[in-house]
Amino acid sequence: PFTAVWAATGRRVKVPAHLSLLAALRRDGIRVESSCEAGICGTCRLAVLGGEVEHRDSVLTEGERLSSVMACVSRARSAELVVGP
Ligand code: FES
Numbered sequence: 001p002f003t004a005v006w007a008a009t010g011r012r013v014k015v016p017a018h019l020s021l022l023a024a025l026r027r028d029g030i031r032v033e034s035s036c037e038a039g040i041c042g043t044c045r046l047a048v049l050g051g052e053v054e055h056r057d058s059v060l061t062e063g064e065r066l067s068s069v070m071a072c073v074s075r076a077r078s079a080e081l082v083v084g085p
Contacts, residue, residue: 002076007049007084022071039073050082
């Protein structure tokens, strides 16, 4: 589990082990587009503004991984992950 922080509003969203980052954000009313929900299409990409990502997608390049996360499959290594559109 970790906490996602939606940078635009400062809203804090708990992401339990059984929910994806995408699902947890949506449960809290934050709209994030998605398509494949399998880490391959790139639709659910969010910017990472703080924290460390555990990348589980197969679409981002190493360079993109420095500042982006695919919300449908990837998670946080840190206790908090600050994200935005
Ligand atoms: Fe396709 Fe997340 S919805 S990569």
